Amino acid sequence: MKAPIIEIFSSFQGEGLLIGERQIFVRFAGCNLNCNYCDTNDSKSEKSGTLMTPEEVSSEIKKLMTPDCKTISFTGGEPSLYPEFISEVSKDFKLKIMLETNGTLPENIDSIEKLDIVSLDIKLPEHFDGDFDSSIFLNEIKSLNLLIKKSINVYCKVVILPSTKIKSFKGVVEKLSESISNKSNLKIIIQPSSPLGEWKDINFKLFEFSEVVGQYFDVSTIPQIHKILDIE
Template identity: 90%
Template sequence: MKAPIIEIFSSFQGEGLLIGERQIFVRFAGCNLNCNYCDTNDSKFTESGKTMTSGEVSKIVKKLITPDCKSISFTGGEPSLYPEFISEVSQNFDLNIMLETNGTLPENINLIERLDMVSLDIKLPEHFDGEFDESIFQNEIKSLNLLIAKSINVYCKVVILPSTKIKSFKEVVEKLSQNISNKSNLKIIIQPSSPLGEWKDINSKLFEFSEVVGQYFDVSTIPQIHKILDIE
């Protein structure tokens, strides 16, 4: 089986619940969305990647394993475009398997045979130029409920921009609360977009966003640490 790969590398996880942990990252090329804040624009297009077999990817991953590395992160682009490929690579390792996804392809996510953790992005209207497609949010909800039903450790990440309005943010969080089958163990990570220097009055805004989420979910606010450390 083959898939377009942008890069395979070892680094510290810079986002979410596993922040600071050493991981091996497999970054796929190709994405079904076009978010305006994307910091890996080259990974949006399949032609940007190198076509590789699952065996070739597994061979590189094996060479990158170090004693402090406990997991593989499949990222992109949108890795859930390649569920069978992820399953083939994963079966070669005892490491934990993490998926970083936009959550808009629930049927594909369901095909991945083994997942230990999922970081699922919740998209906001401000993330897109033009009219927001409501099916994006509906599919994210489907993916979340699917993963929760399968007892897979999943958390949501919401990227906020300097232009993000508290009203639209609150509406999305409320809808999320109303449509999740079991929200007791679901955590929301608020991630301010990088670079932080583009923000004005960031502190007061972050407290306000956190208070909104805290009405419904456990919440943490975590910037992109790998950008601060200036690592990949």
């Protein structure tokens, strides 16, 4: 068994609920989507990665382990393209396992044997050039519901762009609220796209977005801190 790997590195988590925590990141190559805001374009094609076995990846992870690191984050690209590989690597470690995913492959996510925390991106129509495929949102909902049912710690991240409209954003949040089986513990992270210098009146817009989500979910607004710190 082999999977295309872009890089394996240690850094601080720059997004979401575990922001600022030291993690070891395993970045897979290959993605089933083509988001226009992607900040890891080199990971979109599986051809850009180096084929590695689970044993080789585990060996590299062990070289990077430090006392302050408690989590392995599988990211991409789209890591859920490789569920068996993730399961195999995870067996070698007692560290928490985190999946950073677009949530569009629910069956794959469900088959990963060990998951402690999942950061699931909710995609908006503005995230794509051309027509928005409605199956993307439906599969994200399916993934969220199965993770909640399995009592896996999951939160949603929604990247907003300067072009994101409040009306369309509200529609997505309302549908999300209607479709989640148990939303009491689901938190939404609003993430303004980087660089922040591209925004005008960002403070005013962020308050509006937060108020929309706050009608239905617990919400926080967190930019990409690793961009601010200028680290990977």
